[in-house]
Amino acid sequence: MNQALRRGALIVFEGCDRAGKTTQCHKLVEVLKREGHRVELMKFPDRSTTIGQMISQYLQKKVELEDHVIHLLFAANRWEAVKKMENLLLNGTTLVVDRYSFSGIAFSAAKPHMDFEWLKQPEVGLLQPDLVLFLELSSDVASKRGEFGQERYEQPQFQRSVRQIFRKLQDKSWQVINADGTPEEVHQDIYEKVKRSIELVSFQQLKKFDK
Numbered sequence: 476m477n478q479a480l481r482r483g484a485l486i487v488f489e490g491c492d493r494a495g496k497t498t499q500c501h502k503l504v505e506v507l508k509r510e511g512h513r514v515e516l517m518k519f520p521d522r523s524t525t526i527g528q529m530i531s532q533y534l535q536k537k538v539e540l541e542d543h544v545i546h547l548l549f550a551a552n553r554w555e556a557v558k559k560m561e562n563l564l565l566n567g568t569t570l571v572v573d574r575y576s577f578s579g580i581a582f583s584a585a586k587p588h589m590d591f592e593w594l595k596q597p598e599v600g601l602l603q604p605d606l607v608l609f610l611e612l613s614s615d616v617a618s619k620r621g622e623f624g625q626e627r628y629e630q631p632q633f634q635r636s637v638r639q640i641f642r643k644l645q646d647k648s649w650q651v652i653n654a655d656g657t658p659e660e661v662h663q664d665i666y667e668k669v670k671r672s673i674e675l676v677s678f679q680q681l682k683k684f685d686k
């Protein structure tokens with residue numbers, strides 16, 4: 476098969492805080508690179524853009540924004556990356572993404588008075604992940620992982636609500652990963668699934684979220 480025609484896979488990591496997403500993203504990228512894969516790490520929110528800086532100020536509680544407004548900014552922060560993501564994927568680069576649209580919906584839906592169907596609309600047309608790795612931590616292990624940070628949303632009750640909403644978002648592209656093990660054990664589980672996905676989707680068309 477012609478290597479040049481292969482597209483990259485869109486791999487998304489989701490989960491509640493402290494499940495180890497960021498560690499696992501870095502580890503996966505490092506291993507895939509070592510094997511000679513073209514791979515890039517991305518993270519949402521991307522705090523480096525103008526919109527990302529507004530989001531960062533909001534998360535750090537330096538500004539207050541109406542709940543729908545911040546929801547749209549998070550989505551806009553993904554829309555501003557869409558061309559770059561599409562080009563990379565079509566050129567054969569696999570993207571490993573730390574949080575994506577599912578965080579967007581789950582964190583907003585955990586607030587009072589937010590309409591679930593409305594929250595999904597700004598994501599329509601964005602690239603659909605080939606594989607969503609949902610890192611799940613048992614509450615026992617979570618409580619041993621130390622204190623939450625100082626940012627907005629880093630509170631146990633809010634995180635519990637987010638977790639329940641994540642469950643509602645699961646579809647067939649999701650794989651639930653037990654994140655209770657050591658970083659190496661969790662990585663092994665992830666690695667197998669990612670390798671399969673890269674192989675499986677390499678000749679498939681890119682998909683987009685529909686209505």
Ligand code: FDM
Nearest residue numbers: 519520549550574575578579582583628
């Ligand atoms: N978050 C993240 C959202 O509320 N909406 C989104 O669309 C995204 C991508 O931002 F609490 C929340 C989730 C988390 C916070 O994430 C910042 P990091 O991973 O801690 O930077």
